[in-house]
Every structure is written in structure tokens, then in C-alpha cells.
Amino acid sequence: MVDSLLTARGLNKQFRSANQPVAVLSNLALHLERGESLALTGRSGSGKTTLLNILCGLEKPDAGRLQVLGEVFDSRAPEAGSQAEARWASLRRQRIGVVFQDANLMPALSLLDNVRLRARLAGQSEADCQDWLERLDIGELAERYPDQVSGGQRQRAALAMVFAMKPALILADEPTGSLDRHTAEDVTRQLFDLQARHGCGLILATHDTELATRCSHRLDLGHQPGT
Amino acid sequence: MTLLAALFSHYRRHPMQLLALAALIVLATMLWTGVHHLTSQARASLDRSELAVAERRQVTRADGKPVSVQDFVELRRAGLCVMPWLEVATPETGRVVGLDPLAAGCFESSPGEDRPWRGELDGAPFVDIREAAGLAKQHWSELSLLVSGADSDAGLPSGYRVEPFTVGPDSGELGESFLLNMDALGVLVLLITALLLRSVYLLGLAQRRESFALLHRFGVPGGRINRLLMLEIMLLALVCIVPGVWLGRWLATGLGTGFGQALEGLFDRPLYAGQKGGWLVPVVTMLVVVLVACLADFLRPLARGLSMGSRWQGGFLMLCLLAGIGLSVWAPALVWLFVAVAVVFVASGILAPLLIARLADWRASREADPLSRWRHRELSVLARRLALPLVALQFAMAMVLAVQALVTTFESTFDRWLAQRLEADFYIEVPEGVDAGLAVDWLAEQPELVSSGVWHRVVRGQATVMEPGGEPGPVVDVFALGPIGPLVTGWQLFESTGAPWQKLAAGQGLMVNEQLARRRGLAVGDLLSLKLGNQVGDFPILAVYPDYGRPAGEVLINVSMLPTDFEAGFQSLSVSPGNLPIDTIASGLKQVWAVEQLTVRDNRAIEALASAIFDQTFLLTRAMTILTLILATIALMMMGWVFFSTRAWYFRLLVVWGLSPRQAAVQLTRLSLSLTSAIALLALPLGIWLTWVLVHRINPLAFGWSLPMAVYPRFWLELGVLSLLVGLGIALLMRRQLTSPVPAPESASALSGGER
Numbered sequence: 001m002v003d004s005l006l007t008a009r010g011l012n013k014q015f016r017s018a019n020q021p022v023a024v025l026s027n028l029a030l031h032l033e034r035g036e037s038l039a040l041t042g043r044s045g046s047g048k049t050t051l052l053n054i055l056c057g058l059e060k061p062d063a064g065r066l067q068v069l070g071e072v073f074d075s076r077a078p079e080a081g082s083q084a085e086a087r088w089a090s091l092r093r094q095r096i097g098v099v100f101q102d103a104n105l106m107p108a109l110s111l112l113d114n115v116r117l118r119a120r121l122a123g124q125s126e127a128d129c130q131d132w133l134e135r136l137d138i139g140e141l142a143e144r145y146p147d148q149v150s151g152g153q154r155q156r157a158a159l160a161m162v163f164a165m166k167p168a169l170i171l172a173d174e175p176t177g178s179l180d181r182h183t184a185e186d187v188t189r190q191l192f193d194l195q196a197r198h199g200c201g202l203i204l205a206t207h208d209t210e211l212a213t214r215c216s217h218r219l220d221l222g223h224q225p226g227t
Numbered sequence: 228m229t230l231l232a233a234l235f236s237h238y239r240r241h242p243m244q245l246l247a248l249a250a251l252i253v254l255a256t257m258l259w260t261g262v263h264h265l266t267s268q269a270r271a272s273l274d275r276s277e278l279a280v281a282e283r284r285q286v287t288r289a290d291g292k293p294v295s296v297q298d299f300v301e302l303r304r305a306g307l308c309v310m311p312w313l314e315v316a317t318p319e320t321g322r323v324v325g326l327d328p329l330a331a332g333c334f335e336s337s338p339g340e341d342r343p344w345r346g347e348l349d350g351a352p353f354v355d356i357r358e359a360a361g362l363a364k365q366h367w368s369e370l371s372l373l374v375s376g377a378d379s380d381a382g383l384p385s386g387y388r389v390e391p392f393t394v395g396p397d398s399g400e401l402g403e404s405f406l407l408n409m410d411a412l413g414v415l416v417l418l419i420t421a422l423l424l425r426s427v428y429l430l431g432l433a434q435r436r437e438s439f440a441l442l443h444r445f446g447v448p449g450g451r452i453n454r455l456l457m458l459e460i461m462l463l464a465l466v467c468i469v470p471g472v473w474l475g476r477w478l479a480t481g482l483g484t485g486f487g488q489a490l491e492g493l494f495d496r497p498l499y500a501g502q503k504g505g506w507l508v509p510v511v512t513m514l515v516v517v518l519v520a521c522l523a524d525f526l527r528p529l530a531r532g533l534s535m536g537s538r539w540q541g542g543f544l545m546l547c548l549l550a551g552i553g554l555s556v557w558a559p560a561l562v563w564l565f566v567a568v569a570v571v572f573v574a575s576g577i578l579a580p581l582l583i584a585r586l587a588d589w590r591a592s593r594e595a596d597p598l599s600r601w602r603h604r605e606l607s608v609l610a611r612r613l614a615l616p617l618v619a620l621q622f623a624m625a626m627v628l629a630v631q632a633l634v635t636t637f638e639s640t641f642d643r644w645l646a647q648r649l650e651a652d653f654y655i656e657v658p659e660g661v662d663a664g665l666a667v668d669w670l671a672e673q674p675e676l677v678s679s680g681v682w683h684r685v686v687r688g689q690a691t692v693m694e695p696g697g698e699p700g701p702v703v704d705v706f707a708l709g710p711i712g713p714l715v716t717g718w719q720l721f722e723s724t725g726a727p728w729q730k731l732a733a734g735q736g737l738m739v740n741e742q743l744a745r746r747r748g749l750a751v752g753d754l755l756s757l758k759l760g761n762q763v764g765d766f767p768i769l770a771v772y773p774d775y776g777r778p779a780g781e782v783l784i785n786v787s788m789l790p791t792d793f794e795a796g797f798q799s800l801s802v803s804p805g806n807l808p809i810d811t812i813a814s815g816l817k818q819v820w821a822v823e824q825l826t827v828r829d830n831r832a833i834e835a836l837a838s839a840i841f842d843q844t845f846l847l848t849r850a851m852t853i854l855t856l857i858l859a860t861i862a863l864m865m866m867g868w869v870f871f872s873t874r875a876w877y878f879r880l881l882v883v884w885g886l887s888p889r890q891a892a893v894q895l896t897r898l899s900l901s902l903t904s905a906i907a908l909l910a911l912p913l914g915i916w917l918t919w920v921l922v923h924r925i926n927p928l929a930f931g932w933s934l935p936m937a938v939y940p941r942f943w944l945e946l947g948v949l950s951l952l953v954g955l956g957i958a959l960l961m962r963r964q965l966t967s968p969v970p971a972p973e974s975a976s977a978l979s980g981g982e983r
Contacts, residue, residue: 085888086887089882093884094885103876103877106605108605113597113601117598121884121885
């Protein structure tokens, strides 16, 4: 079994702001192994979300080499964009779970149907979906729609979706950012418990220093370059 | 920054949305103003025309010759109050009527009389007689002498008689009905416009919900925000309505000539004068429509009070739909038909999005595949959220479908009918004062014509239908033919006895046109009591034949049945010369009649001219419906795009979950196509029903003649393709947003889990 989940080297990304180039990521390198968790911290605009997007293929780096779950993506490789896109899509579909701060669910589907949809896309059985909702204490809300439950319950459903796909790597962007402290703690506990139990990797972008300390590694994007 | 500037900042960020809203108001104003301008001008002309001839009488010569200026002088010298009425037809202005205001002075002094026209002689159709006399030198004209009611019986010099005065066939309320039809079309355009405006406005509000909430949190009262929104929409409406009205007037001017010709062709009366219209009515109407469409939220509490729950609402609407359809079958008058059309449109308009949403929900509940289930659930959301522009598109499609079917049916039916009527190759006018019988004898003696050609004589005049009590009834046109031969025996008949043409040739009865049959409730086998010349006779009805494009009742009889005292208004010969050159026939007839000039017309040229006039008849309706469809199409595309933008996050979520952007775009396209094709499918039955109402119910009531009900599946396919193109257009516009980076969800609805 390959223990290395993710390795990044020489990642660069810059945006243009008021016609001036602004470097967001500069010669960034990082490495994550199976069962490890990494907290991405830093002030707003430091590039946490950009880095997460690059790590799951939703954005392209200007330069750099990435090895994610055995797949290599090199900005210098003469690979057609569509081929790389297809490999990224396959990874996101089956092996990388992404959790955002909010709006992780399709509003027109019930919580259970959302979990089923995610499991089906990942090629996993739909039989466990109700069970995942039970494990996250929202089993009785399975037939409710996202607008009929609280923010914390929606985030639990988002975690159920991610775990129902049995991911190797979870990328979470401020997953508790819109929740009250008590609910946030509850959701965080469930996230780390499940991550530990299933042995997948976790990269977490957060402002919350307390939350960051619960991760095995920490990368402050305010102090690049570094690993 | 002022509060108003803060509100307007939305449009600074979304200039295309502002442009689209403005374009919608301008286009809708243009369309409605154009129609309103044409119909109101035509109605004004009709009113003046009808007022001018209402219960008027005229003096005619007892010897049947046309009256002249000399007759006018003689009658005035005899002390009668008469007024010359000179009608001139010109290709440029249509018909104009020349009146003499001085001569009409005596009408005002007569008890119970007033001037035979209202207002000033301010242009067509009424002009000073001097102007009309100038035109009469180069164009067809007819002089009549109107007589005051007080003088109509007494003091009439010998050699004259008094008759009712009409300027054409008795059109009854047909002209008004035609204009009512146009009004109904205009109301439909207005309704579609209101729906589109409301949908654009509501989406704009939805997009700005967060800004309003923010302003509210900053301490701005909700009422003030509403007032500023009202001000904003008023400003926008005013800025857009003015150019819209200007464009509408320009449209009306462009279509006016054809419209005027169409009205004359249909009613033989100058119904459209084409003066410049006002600005006030269109501006006020469109302002009211814009305000009602945008501020209808104030009616919501009332609507909630009347609400009966969605379960009962569906049943109630279905009942309304059935009641409307029932009313359209049994409605005895045009106004009830329009009520039926309104009821059916409103009910189906509310039901259509509900039906799509419920069907999509039902399909979702039966789908095992979660992705298909999501797509159907999303379709249900779309159908409900885009209900207004969808219904507008449904109405526009149904209207286009019906009008197109009507026009195509009319064109093909009319072409066939015209070809039958103009079966002969040539048409020769019998000059005034000659004996047509001499020509008949001469033609019968031409062996080449007898062996290879065919001909008949046509005599036109008038007869009076006698009422059961023996009282004279309405005057009808007489269309007499002889000999009855192959030029007519191929005519299509609505109903007939066995061997009708043989019986007509044998003088055993007559045929009546559809208009007369409908008006008098006549059927084949009935006896029609008719006064021809001075003789009254009962004639069995052998057949009912179609006679499109004019309201007059007509009887078709064998020339041999005309009594000797029958006064022919016009005579002609229809000839297909076969091997005999037409020049030989023309020179032979000139010799027989001892005339130097003979009018010989090529019937193919006449056919082409008549077809061109009837093409004009429906130019306006065609233009209006197509423009409405374009308006609705653009609006739905725009709305679809704006609404999809608010859902963009959820499509990007599919990409996050591992669908490639291309696969997500395919899902989007399928959704968009499902929506537009569903509404096209629902427009189809509505359009077919409207076609039936137009050809079988409105047309006979409005024009006196009916058309066969025909459907055109090829046109359905074309509309289907159009709906798919609209769907593809929305998908393409949206696809651009899928390729951009994934931003965090912005809208309040996303924060609350989004709409479902």
C-alpha cells in the first residue's frame, strides 16, 4: 500500500489585481501521508482556498509538480489539458472528498438523496448512506431538504457525503466557519474521529488556531515558502 | 453615495441585465403601440364612415343611369336638400370621399339631421369635393347624391327615385369584429409583455435580496426601499417607453398601407385613414403595465386571502379550463368567445408550470439513479422559478402556431378558390350599352372555340331576398352564369344536392354563398324567395359554395333564369380560347358590338394581384405574432441565464464531485432542453385549440365565412426546433460560467440551502 498521499513541489500561483501581479503561492512544497492531517492557516487572501483548489484540480498552478494519490501532474508536461482534467475528475469523483464552508448539498434533494448521489458518483454502494447519516446523528432527518435543517446538520450531512464515498483524501475549506462554537466543536470532533477511523488524509484550511492544533501538521501560508 | 445610487449599483455591476430589461420594455411598447395605433385609427375611420352613412338615403335616376352634376343642379333647383358624395379610388391613398360642406349646410337646418360626417374634412377618407374631383380625372370614381330625410319623400321631380344609401355591401358589424380581433391580439401581446416584465423584475429583486437586507440592517426602512424601487422602475419605464412609442408609430406607418388595403379587401370599405396617432394612450398604458407588472406584490395579501390550497387550486384551474373550452364551443357572440379564450389562457398559463413541476417531481420519485433524480428535481425548481417567462413563451408559441395555421390555411384555401373562380384564361368586359346576347351567339358559332375552348357569360347585379311575410328583405348580389360548363363544374361546394351543376344548367334552382347561408340559416333543399327584377320566385337551393374575402351574400343562378327586366350592373365573358387566338376573339367581338376598344384581361395577372392583396391581409398579424415570439424567446433566454447564474454554484458542485466540466455542461443542457421542450409541448394543444377557435368560431362570427380546420405538423416541428434552440442558447450562456473558477456561494438563498 502506498502511504504517500500527496506531494507538491515548486507550486506557484499568482493573480492580477488592479493590473498588478500578486503572488499567492510561491515555490510551495508539501507532503502528506496516509492517516496524517494538515492544517492550512494564514490571513484572508493568503491562498488557502487557492491551494485547496489546486490540490483537487479545480484550479491550475502557474508552475509546479503534484503527485496526488499516485497520479502525477506536472505543469511542464506536454499533456493535453483535457487528459489532465479527466484524471483530476476521476480523482475527485472517487478518491478526494471536498467539504466547503457551506452549500455542500444540492438544495433540490433530500439529505439522504444527496449522500446517495455522492456515493453513486464515487461508485460506492448506496446501501450505507442512511447508516452514515445515523453515525453523524442526523438519521432521523434523512428525508428533509437542506433548507429544512440547521447549518450544523447540513455540515454533518456534508461529512456523511464525503465518508460515504470512502475517500483517500479529504480537503476541507473552513468546514466550521459558519457554525456556532458548540456545533463547530461537535462537527470537528466527528470529522477527526472518522478521519482517524478510516485512515484517510485530511487537509484543512482554517482561521481557527485551536482547530489547527488538532492536526498533525500545520502550514502557515503567511510564511511561505516552507513545508 | 446616496441610497438611490446604492440601489442602482446593481445595474452598474450587471449592465447587460439593465440593457435587457430596457430592450424588453422598448420592444414591448413598440409592438403594442403599433397594433394600438393601427386599430384605433381604423376604428376611428370606421366610426366616421358608419356615422356618415347611417340611415342615409340617396336620389337615383329612375332610368338606371348614373347621376351627374346636372342631376344635382336640377334637384337643388327643385328645392331638395341634396349633397354630392364623390367616392374616388386611388392606388396611393385607397378610397377617398369628396364632400361639399356648402351643399351639406341644408342638412343641419333640417329637423333631426346633422352633417353627414363628424369633425373637419381633415384628410382621408373625407376631403373637400374639389380635391376628390381632381383625383377623379385619373381614377375610378362614383358620384352619389345624398338626400335629407325631410325631403326624401316629397317634392321629388319625375325621373328620380329615393333609395337607401350604402357605400358597399352591408358589412353589419364585421368591420368592428375584425378590429375586435386585432384588439384581442393586442391584449394578448400586452399580457405576454406584462408576464415578461414581471419575471425580469422579480429576478432582479432576487439577485438584490442581499443588498436590500444589508440596507435594512443599516437602518433603511423597508417602505423607503420599496418607494425607491418604484421610482427606479418608473424612471426606467419612462426612459424606455418614449422610444418604444416612437418605434411603434414607425412600425404602424410601415404596415399601415398594407393594413388599409387588407381592410378594404375584406370589407370593401375605406376603414383605415392612417392619420398620426397620439402619444398619451400608449405612454400611459405601458406605464400602467410596467407598474402593475413590477408592483403586483402589493396584491399578494389579497391573493393569499383568496388562496384555497394547492390541491384545490389545481382542481379549480382544471374546472376553469374545461369551462373555458365549453364556452368556446357554445359561445353565441364574439365577446363571449374572447372571454372563453381569456379563461383558457389564464387557466392553462397557471397550470403549465405546475404540471411540468409535478411531472418532474413524479419522475424524480421513480428514478433509481440519484443524478437523474437530481436533474428532475432541478427541472421542477426551474419550472416554478421561471414560471412567468415560460408561460409567456407558451402563449407566444400557441399564438404563433394558431395564427400561422390560420394564415396558411387561408392562403391555400383562398388560392384554390381563386384558381377555381378564375378558371378561364381571359376575361372580357362587355362594354356599356351593347347587347351581350350578340356576343353569345357569335361565340357559339366559332367551331374552333366549340371544339377546343370553353366560355361562359357572367351577369352581375342585385336581387332582394323576400321575407316569409312577403316583405322585402336584404339585398344580395346576383352572380349569373351561362352556359354552365367546365369552367364552373369543378368548383368545390360545401354541400349540395345530387348533380347540382346539371340542375343549375336546367334552371331547377340556385346556389347560395356561405355568407348568405349562415346569415339566413339556409341549407340545401330549402326554398329561397327572391325578387329578381320585378318578379318574385321561390328557388330551391342546390348547393352552398365558398366565397372568401368579403361579407356580401350572393346567389349563383343560370343566366337563362334572369327575367328580361333584370338590371345588370356589370357583364363579362370568361373565355379559355383553346386553339382560337384571343386576338381573333377580341376582334370578332369588336365587330359584333361595333366598338373600337375592348377590355381583355389575363386572369392569371388578376389572380396574382388578388393573391398579393390577401398576402397583405395577414401581414400585420404575422408580423405581430413573430415579433411577440422573438420577444418571449429573448426574454426566456435572458431569464434562464440569470436564473441559472444564481444556481451556478450547484452545477460547479457537480464538477467538484468529479464530473468533468463537459459532463456538467451536458447535464445543464439536458435540463435546459427539457424545460423549453416541455413548454413547447404544452403550447401545442393550446395552439391547436386556438386554431380551431380562430377558424371555426371567430372567423365565421367576425367575417361571415369559415375555413377548413387544418393542422401543420411541419410547423409544430419548426416550433419544437425553436424551443430546442432556446434551450441550447440558455445552456451555452450558462456554460461560460461553468468554466470560470469556483467562487464561494454568494446569495442568501445558497446560505439557507438554496431553493427547491
